[in-house]
Amino acid sequence: MTDLKDHGKLGSRDREILKDVILTYILSADPVSSRSVAKHGKLGLSAASIRNVMADLEDWGYLMQPHTSAGRVPTAAAYHLFIGSMMEARAVPAKERRYIQENLKGGAADELMGSASHLLSELSSQMGIVVTPAMGETVLKAVDFIPVSGRKVLCIVVSSTGFIDNKVIETEEEIPREELVRISNHLTESFCGHTLREIRERLLRQMVEERAQMDRVLARTIELARSGFSVGETPGVVVDGASMLLSKPELSDVQRVRRMFEAFADKARLVKILSQCIQGGGVRVLIGEDSELTSELDFSVVATAYAVGDRPLGTLGILGPSRMDYEKIIPLVNFLGETLSQALAEAFSGEPPERR
Amino acid sequence: MTDLKDHGKLGSRDREILKDVILTYILSADPVSSRSVAKHGKLGLSAASIRNVMADLEDWGYLMQPHTSAGRVPTAAAYHLFIGSMMEARAVPAKERRYIQENLKGGAADELMGSASHLLSELSSQMGIVVTPAMGETVLKAVDFIPVSGRKVLCIVVSSTGFIDNKVIETEEEIPREELVRISNHLTESFCGHTLREIRERLLRQMVEERAQMDRVLARTIELARSGFSVGETPGVVVDGASMLLSKPELSDVQRVRRMFEAFADKARLVKILSQCIQGGGVRVLIGEDSELTSELDFSVVATAYAVGDRPLGTLGILGPSRMDYEKIIPLVNFLGETLSQALAEAFSGEPPERR
DNA sequence: CGTTAGCACTCTCATGTAGAGAGTGCTAGT
DNA sequence: ACTAGCACTCTCTACATGAGAGTGCTAACG
16 A cells, blocks of 8 residues: 555664564554654654654654554564664673573473474564474384284384384284284385485385385285375474463453364464474574465464474474564574574484583 | 351351352452442442441451452352352353363363363363373283384383383393284283273282293283383373463463462362362362462362262363353363263263264 | 332433643754 | 644544443332
């Protein structure tokens, strides 16, 4: 509707004032008035001048008023501009770095997910979210078959990054324990190092080709592998600190709280939103209009991918009111993404974990 | 403060009226007036008579008024009485039974926990909670060690009921894969069928006795076993449908919502509350004053234990406003407890799972 | 003696009004 | 180009008012 693109319109004074408004609003949560900018601002302008500029900024689409004679509030466009070219990121303080690294050391992969989610929430005072990898994309470390009863077999798949998934499968005939052990070892040795997706495809091909001349053991092996390697198609979500959001003034209305929680109940939706951030190295920020979840509620998502080597595994990030301290949170999410990637790599590929 | 014990004081008319008040309140959520009881009630009494009785009931401690000239609201004592001797439990309808059984069939143990929690929430419109067993109390089915890097070993413990826990342990020296496989098999065979707690104790004794003359392999075995079998000391909690509670009128205040969620963030507390229900066969109901969590918020817990054979594994139940439909919910929780127990037993001890 | 009708009393809740406060937009003056 | 001043608008709070709901009490009734 308005000429957002034309940033040339924004003089350095306009930018200064917009920045001031955003920073003040992030801090206070109330619409900010021309008076307060005039008083607090560095540039010695009067409220009236500020008002002119703010009226312009509103025309450009960077500010809006909840109603006449209220102060002004930044729009999503303003936040984008702020993040893109006015923000001064504050590096994560050494104390927090240490705290994060200590809490993200050692432990199994699923514990790491939980810790990361909790750290995100705790240090940002927002809700922390971690999307765990779909097993299909991970690299096989080992597979194990355990007889449970009759023809039922518990299949456990371990990825090279320490993720574990399991599944009960039912075989055509009962298979003795010793044979299951042999098959486990055999499959582990032959497929270790490939992604489950590759393995599934290869097995499928093999099955079609050799269907005729398969011997009994091979047939059993392939049957087990086929079923077992189909675990974990969909990624999981670990959420922490939802109660953090309840203290935000933007959630003082129970109706909004309810809508929010109903949105969260749909994990698949969260995954979809977060997964938009998996490509591209850095931190991505989705504000308001960018996604259906956040547009209704004026919420934003700051997220990044974590990876081992060049293989992206999942994403992690925080969700909170659009009015959030991006200067702190963006570096925080970035650092957590890096640290988690590193923790996963160190724990499961032999790097020395000691480093003080 | 008042003579709750003396139920003799309650004539059959008093009981009838109290019951009416409770049922009405459960339905409507507003304080119920003498008028509404007189109108709706079966006994052809006038409002004034009802008033007298209600005043008495208030003296006995079964009713209270939020303020003068509001209707009356049942107290925790009233609910207890209602549940103990006035309620007519409504059996779970056949349709719901089938729905539950279909959703609780097959699958791995952790999926069962999730499904049970979801079913509880969905069918009761309250929050569903399942406490998963502490691994220490479960019976070992198999153990597996998988090398991850250097001296790190991933240990996977499977219980006979299909629960899985895992842990990364660090050994004193690097152990080759083949030896880990041998040790896994050896430990599985020798300890299968005992609880982890027993195994830990036995290992400790053995270690002390034979410390001197242990050979290298045995030492390694015991080292691995000691660390590996110490997984899962604390039970986990699976919660579902927290957003159900947000639509209850008793949570129309954001402050209360916040307190509630903060209370839930402390999983240990939930476990403690639910665990009160593990002993004794049937369903237990904790109302208001019974626990710190619920007393602040006028919430109640309806819970029961699930078990395989005579070994109780964990508890499951629902949490919601004290004003809930006990006649429906108590049988529901009971049925879910039985069905979950059965599902766990069938899936992992060879019973025929087919039954239509 | 239990039951009921009537009535005064209390408390809540919704509504309406008034005034204060905050913030803006506009205009005229510097 | 900036600023001071002023009228205007809108929200928020406090306060008063009245309706409605429900009780407790008392006196009358079968």
